[in-house]
Amino acid sequence: MADNQSAKGQNEPSLNVSNIQGNIIPGFNKDFQALLFLKIENGKESHFRRWLQALIPGVTTMEHVLAFRSFLQKEQSVSKLREGSPKLKLTWRNIAFSHIALERLGVCKVGDFKDEAFTEGLTPERSKRLGDSTGEADEGNQRNWVVGGSDTEADVLLIVASDDRADLVDEVTRIENSIYAPPKTKEKKPERSGLRIIFKQYGTNLPDSREHFGFRDGLSQPGVRGQVPDSPGGYLARGYTIADKPGQDLVWPGEFVFGPRYPKQDPHNFTKPGPPSLDKITAPEWAEDGSFLVFRRLRQDVGAFHKFLHDTARTLNIGDPNLLGAKCVGRWASSAPIVLAPDQDDATFAHDKENNNFKFKQKDFEGASCPFAGHIRKIYPRDDVLSSEKTLPPEKQSLNESISQTHRLLRRGIPYGEPSLSSPTAPFPDAVDRGLLFLAYQTSIENQFEFLQKQANDPDFKEKRAGYDPIIGQNGPSKTRERYFLVAFKDKDGKEQQRSVPIPDEWVIPTGGGYFFAPSIKALRLLANLS
Ligand code: N7H
Numbered sequence: 001m002a003d004n005q006s007a008k009g010q011n012e013p014s015l016n017v018s019n020i021q022g023n024i025i026p027g028f029n030k031d032f033q034a035l036l037f038l039k040i041e042n043g044k045e046s047h048f049r050r051w052l053q054a055l056i057p058g059v060t061t062m063e064h065v066l067a068f069r070s071f072l073q074k075e076q077s078v079s080k081l082r083e084g085s086p087k088l089k090l091t092w093r094n095i096a097f098s099h100i101a102l103e104r105l106g107v108c109k110v111g112d113f114k115d116e117a118f119t120e121g122l123t124p125e126r127s128k129r130l131g132d133s134t135g136e137a138d139e140g141n142q143r144n145w146v147v148g149g150s151d152t153e154a155d156v157l158l159i160v161a162s163d164d165r166a167d168l169v170d171e172v173t174r175i176e177n178s179i180y181a182p183p184k185t186k187e188k189k190p191e192r193s194g195l196r197i198i199f200k201q202y203g204t205n206l207p208d209s210r211e212h213f214g215f216r217d218g219l220s221q222p223g224v225r226g227q228v229p230d231s232p233g234g235y236l237a238r239g240y241t242i243a244d245k246p247g248q249d250l251v252w253p254g255e256f257v258f259g260p261r262y263p264k265q266d267p268h269n270f271t272k273p274g275p276p277s278l279d280k281i282t283a284p285e286w287a288e289d290g291s292f293l294v295f296r297r298l299r300q301d302v303g304a305f306h307k308f309l310h311d312t313a314r315t316l317n318i319g320d321p322n323l324l325g326a327k328c329v330g331r332w333a334s335s336a337p338i339v340l341a342p343d344q345d346d347a348t349f350a351h352d353k354e355n356n357n358f359k360f361k362q363k364d365f366e367g368a369s370c371p372f373a374g375h376i377r378k379i380y381p382r383d384d385v386l387s388s389e390k391t392l393p394p395e396k397q398s399l400n401e402s403i404s405q406t407h408r409l410l411r412r413g414i415p416y417g418e419p420s421l422s423s424p425t426a427p428f429p430d431a432v433d434r435g436l437l438f439l440a441y442q443t444s445i446e447n448q449f450e451f452l453q454k455q456a457n458d459p460d461f462k463e464k465r466a467g468y469d470p471i472i473g474q475n476g477p478s479k480t481r482e483r484y485f486l487v488a489f490k491d492k493d494g495k496e497q498q499r500s501v502p503i504p505d506e507w508v509i510p511t512g513g514g515y516f517f518a519p520s521i522k523a524l525r526l527l528a529n530l531s
Pocket of ligand 1: 211213215216217218219220221296298299300329331375376379380409411435436438449452453471472508
C-alpha cells in the first residue's frame with residue numbers, strides 16, 4: 001500500500017459533484033468516443049450562446065458518471081445470479097473552450113488565469129518548447145497539424161462518449177444537425193448556430209485496454225481525494241474503482257479541479273493539504289469546479305517502433321525484443337511493472353491488485369531493471385530521488401515523492417485508427433494513420449502537462465546521460481532530432497551490460513493539439529447567458 005493511502009479520518013473537501021464535468025472526475029472511460037473541434041464564426045457569439053443553452057442540460061456531470069458506476073457495480077453483483085441481464089448503455093457529452101473563445105464570449109481577459117500556457121494557447125512557440133519538430137515540411141511541426149495548427153485552432157472541443165458505436169454515431173449526427181440545420185425560429189427562418197466543425201475524430205478502445213504499440217494503458221491514475229455524497233467511507237477514492245488500487249497515491253483535488261476549498265499538493269509533505277487551487281491570482285471566481293484540458297493528437301508509427309525493438313534486441317544480443325519494449329515503457333505488454341518482473345512478463349503482476357504496487361527508489365535505485373528514461377519512470381518517478389541528493393533531508397531534495405505528486409495528470413486518452421498487425425518479433429510497417437488522442441485534466445498546464453513533456457525530453461533527468469523517454473521524448477532543437485537512452489540488461493549469455501542505445505526514428509509524432517478549459521455547469525450557464 002502506498003504511503004498516503006491511510007489518509008482516512010482527515011477532513012476531506014467535499015466535491016461539488018453536480019457542477020463538475022464527468023470526464024474530469026471520475027472520467028468517462030467509454031469504449032467509443034468522438035472529438036468535435038468547433039470554431040465560433042466571427043460575430044456569431046449570440047447564435048453560439050443559443051446553441052450552448054440547448055446543449056447544457058445534456059452535459060454529463062461527475063454525479064451522472066458516479067451514479068452509472070455505482071449502478072454497474074450493483075448490476076455486476078446481481079448478474080452473477082441472473083445471467084444475461086441487459087447492460088445499461090449511455091452516451092455522454094462534455095465541453096471545453098480555448099482562452100480565445102472565452103475572451104470572445106466576454107467572460108475573461110489575459111491575466112485572469114495565471115497559467116500562461118492556457119492564456120497563450122498551444123502556439124508554434126509553445127509547441128517548439130515541447131520539443132515538437134520545426135522542420136517546414138515535418139508532419140510534427142505545429143503549422144502542419146490537422147487540428148490546432150495554423151488556421152485550424154479550435155474554439156471549442158466537444159467530447160461525446162458512448163458504450164455503443166451506433167449510439168455514438170447517432171449522437172454525433174444529432175449534434176451535427178444542431179450545428180448545420182438548427183430548428184426553425186417562430187418566423188420559420190432557419191437559425192444559424194454560429195458554429196463550424198473544423199475537425200472530427202473518432203476514438204475506440206482496443207481490446208484488453210491496449211494502446212497501439214501493444215501495451216495495456218490507462219492503469220495508473222492518481223486517486224483523487226475528496227468526499228462525495230453516499231461514498232462508502234466518505235472518500236471518493238474509497239468505494240469506487242477509480243482509486244481503489246494498492247499502490248495508488250491519493251492526491252488532493254486542487255491538482256485537477258479549481259476551487260477555493262480544493263487544496264493542491266504540498267511539495268514538502270504529500271499527505272498535507274497545500275494552498276487552494278483557486279484564489280485571486282490563479283483563476284477567476286467563475287472557474288470554480290472547472291479544469292484545464294490538454295489535447296495532443298499523437299500518431300504512432302507502430303512498425304517503426306517494433307522494428308527498433310526487433311533490430312536493437314538483435315544487435316545487443318537480448319533474446320526477446322519484448323524485454324527491450326518493457327524497458328522502454330517500464331511495464332511489460334501485460335502491464336506487469338518491470339521492477340517487479342525484471343526478466344520476463346509475469347501475469348501475476350499484471351493484476352489490478354499488483355500492477356501499481358511498486359516504487360522505484362526502493363526496488364531499483366540503480367536503474368538495473370527499469371531505465372531512468374523508461375516512460376513511466378520519466379513521467380512519474382514515484383519515490384525516486386537524485387543519486388547526488390540521496391542523503392539530503394527531503395526539504396533539501398529537488399526530486400522526491402512529495403514533489404512528484406505536484407506534477408500528476410488525470411489521463412483520459414483513447415486510441416484512434418485501426419489496430420496494427422505488427423509485433424516486436426514480427427514488425428510490420430504500414431502507412432495507416434493510428435495513434436493516441438491524448439487528453440489530460442489538471443489545474444496548471446505549465447506545471448503538469450508541459451513540465452512532464454519537458455522532463456521526457458530532458459536526457460539528463462533523473463541522472464546525467466539517462467537519455468530521452470523512448471516513447472514520447474523529443475529533441476526539438478536538434479536538426480537531426482537525435483536521441484538515445486541508457487539501458488542496463490542481461491544479454492542472452494547471461495552477461496550484465498549497460499549501453500547507450502541510439503533511437504533512430506520517430507514513432508510518436510504530434511499531429512494536432514490544443515489547450516482548453518472545461519468549465520463547471522454553473523459557468524456554462526454564465527457563458528450561455530442563462531440566469
Ligand atoms: Fe503515457 N505507451 O503505450 O507506451 N503511458 N503514453 N503519456 N503515461 C503509460 O500506467 C504511452 C503520454 C503518462 O502513473 C503507460 O497506465 C503512449 C504523454 C503518465 O506510473 C503506457 C503515448 C504523457 C503515465 C503509456 C503516451 C504521458 C503514463 C503505462 C503516446 C504526458 C502514468 C500504463 C502515443 C506528457 C505513469 C499506465 C504512472 C503511462 C504509453 C503518451 C504520461 C503503456 C504510446 C504525452 C503520467
